[in-house]
Amino acid sequence: MKIVGPEAEGQISSLNEVIAQYAKEKITRTVRHQWGLYVASEKIEIAWQDRLGMNNYLGVDALAKKRALSQVSMVDQILVNGDEVYVLFNSVHPNYRSKKKWFGIDN
Secondary structure, X not given: OOOOOHHHHHHHHHHHHHHHHHHHXXXXXXXXXXXXXXXXXXXXXXXXXXXXXXXXXXXXXXXXXXXXHHHHXXXXXXXXXXXXXXXXXXXXXXXXXXXXXXXXXXX
């Protein structure tokens, strides 16, 4: 993460936490119902404690309705503006091109 810098690293880390939370929620709803209270409390801590977490959660939720979570996990930053969701890929990331391709953007 050194190559992308501390600010981008923070954004990517926050997004990764939200994606993990989102995956735990899916597992809880379908298989591990007993995780419910634990996962709900984590959601409050991770997704709703600040604007970045809320933005990331809303973006992941919107993207996951159209794409596999494995594709969503390639994104470096999500921006939500009303009903629009924008994804950004950090061009200095060593896997920049392959991440975009896996997400479904070929250019």
